[in-house]
Amino acid sequence: MRLIILLSGLLALILAATMPVSADEAELRAVIAKFSEAKKFSQTEAVIEELQALGDTDAVPTLNALSDGLLQVRESDGAVFIIKGDGETVDLLDPLTREAAGTAPGADLRKVKVKNSIRRLIADVVSGLTLRARNSAVRLEAAETMFSRPDPAMIATLDGVIAEETDAGVKTAFMQARAAAVLQSDLPEADKLDAIALMRDRGGRDVLPILTAIGASTQSDAIRAASREAIASIEESMMFWDAGQNILYGVSLGSVLLLAAIGLAITFGVMGVINMAHGEMVMLGAYTTFVVQEFIRTSAPWAFDYSLAIALPLAFCVSGAAGLVMERGIIRFLYGRPLETLLATWGVSLILQQAVRTIFGPTNREVGNPSWMSGSFEVGELLITTNRLWIVVFSGVVFAILLLVLKRTRFGLQMRAVTQNRPMASSMGIATPWVDAFTFALGSGIAGIAGVALSQIDNVSPNLGQGYIIDSFMVVVFGGVGNLWGTLVGAMTLGIANKFLEPYAGAVLAKIFILVLIILFIQKRPRGLFALKGRSVEA
């Protein structure tokens, strides 16, 4: 350890000796070195303000590292570095040049502490320093930060920047940031009216508070009228977007319901088995995802983005096999006795839950989102989160495949034959017990696949399945027992209705309203939205 310190000290000496150190750089380094003595948040803030006063863009990487908690102090000599990597020893980088400066054991490093208010200060300082950055994306970010926290003192600087700016998009962003600052300044009425017009063109939710504030504080009637009118026009267009956003949320909730219910649509809907262990099949799928990810983390970290693709077939097999064993071992003895089936499958669900709790522990397990499933993007004013979007797509694909299997394959044909008229199918030479077994396995396997998807948005805990079992039965009964299309329409209707009720009634009441609506609906149409006609209904 001492050797490393010696070596890195030597390296620093050599670096210092060989590199031409400008006066500016020396000054910058002297300020950055003060981070090592900043033990209190107020001291850290003072050093950041000193860096801001120097106005040198070279300080930006240091500040960004500080914000991310990567700026650390070597305890042995108080030198400040940006660190890279984690574990026993980490790589040290020079805070200014970001060149390698040796390694140090993690225990010898102390993080320069930051908190939210310091992160905000850094964002402001960095945006001020990067107004003329070479990269247009960095400039755009600087403009956005300035827009969100406008400062009238920056107007003159922004005027200069706007005159120099060549990128049209970035220029608009700077103009908007300037307008936001103008509205808080003492500039004459004409300037403010121009700024309000600019705000109105920009639109969007984040403009509203600025306009509301100016409308409330101004003395001038013209400004008040202009801001009121701008707010009205923005709110009008927002209403349209809000409705769109609600439908989107509803579709997303509907697709989650569909995924959870679609396996049940087979086991309960087609076969008529009241399967209380359906939720646990979903849970098994989620735990399969966890096991796959654990394996990948330890043996092939590069494959993490593919973990879900690997987990899908495995989850189908695991849950399908569990379903097969359950059907052969328990359910087949209980056909035609729904109450006993209910009790037996419910017992199975308890056994599976406790088994998982014993093997994996009672606490939540971390299932990571692959990078392509994290974050969000905006379409107009609609915010679409990537993981929800993928789940909508995924549930659609699962639905389509299942429909194809039922309608276009030999197995699907046999399955429908058995459910519609068992004695007739049997006398046509179909081995009905095995069709039953594999139908149940298919339903369970689909539930397992749903578990892979749900692991991305929910807890992976032994209780995972319980949260979905009631909703699943609700969807299947509402949609019409025995009809896949009914399940689809049922899931989407419930999802969207829930999301339109939620803003008015709150999450708790919305759920109760939905249940009341279903009860009333079932009174009117006891067989759900799409009633199936045929002998199986009577059976």
Added chain:
Amino acid sequence: MNFIRKTMAGVFASAALAAATLVPSAQAQEDTIKVGVLHSLSGTMAISETTLKDVMLMLIDEQNKKGGLLGKKLEAVVVDPASDWPLFAEKARELITADKVAAVFGCWTSVSRKSVLPVFEELDSILFYPVQYEGEESQRNVFYTGAAPNQQAIPAVDYLMNEEGVERWVLAGTDYVYPRTTNKILEAYLKAKGVAPDDIMINYTPFGHSDWQTIVSDIKAFGSAGKKTAVVSTINGDANVPFYKELGNQGISASDIPVVAFSVGEEELAGLDTAPLVGHLAAWNYFQSVDTPENAAFIKEWKARMGENRVTNDPMEAHYIGFNMWVKAVEKAGTTDADAVIAALPGIQAPNLTGGMSTMLPNHHITKPVLIGEIQDDGQFEVVSETEDLVPGDAWSDYLPESKPLKSDWVELNCGNYNTETKTCLGGS
């Protein structure tokens, strides 16, 4: 449906229990002191409570290594109330009457505590309750080692107000007694501090709520009114993970709208990728990251026993303090007799893990430091604010008109809800 569920749960739980309790009690000798552990090992609360059972077993083992108590060995009697509130009362009765335990350490949710209260009162035994709770209660047989609202919620709000400059508040909670009472206190407190009713948004969600899209976008909209906004979260248990995931996905960062949580600790974060959550806050009386020799020793022993990946959290520390206080009180009283120990407990001091000495107060609450921590990307918290002195727990909030005149003092007044205006003891609870 529900009755089947309940009976079945009962049958399963008692079967498991018979297996768990029969073995140790068969070997039990007369010269042991029995300690009851009443935490759910199955059902929805197992996620949080199993850890507390493990920490109790560890503390009891440790005490036995030091030679036991009053010359006798301690013996843990573990029962599983299976997250079923009425079962808590049954199991408590069983522990006290059949197993004859000297004290019980247990419960997590407020409704489970409320369900066992009459049992402890009737059979005159002792319960140590280790979880932060809504206050508005002080019972002779119960010792509250978790935080009262003035030891967690109020200091957290003060921090946001003073350090982050928050002017607009979202109070989001799960729909049950703890969040509802805490939010009632907080709302009264905020209004007393001059916050306009328009600047407070209160939102409740069902247990295990998993679809947070609408609520998170509502919070976002509420937060874009030009005033600094923060979320005070009393969301419980499993619902937190999807809530934080949705926050991260909708791009709400801690520097825009910080969330301060009262029910999210190291254990809850263990099931979560915390990178998008860096900077969100939690208020507790203990964090695993606190750098003291006592804490280092505690963590080392916990990891040696349970595995490297396990974390420690605030209710575990509460049990650590509570257990040590009970041991000292029994030593002081020279007996495990409930009345003698209850009389001995107020005034007893025991070290907490953050480097201070906690004291049991006459109102059966304890003194604790209040820490505010920011979530880090390794799933730990970094302390950004700490009270200088220990804060004494207040059973009856001063911010609710109905509880303002109430005072709890079991030493001088022998009353849990003495009305200082009418000079009478209301009695009852």
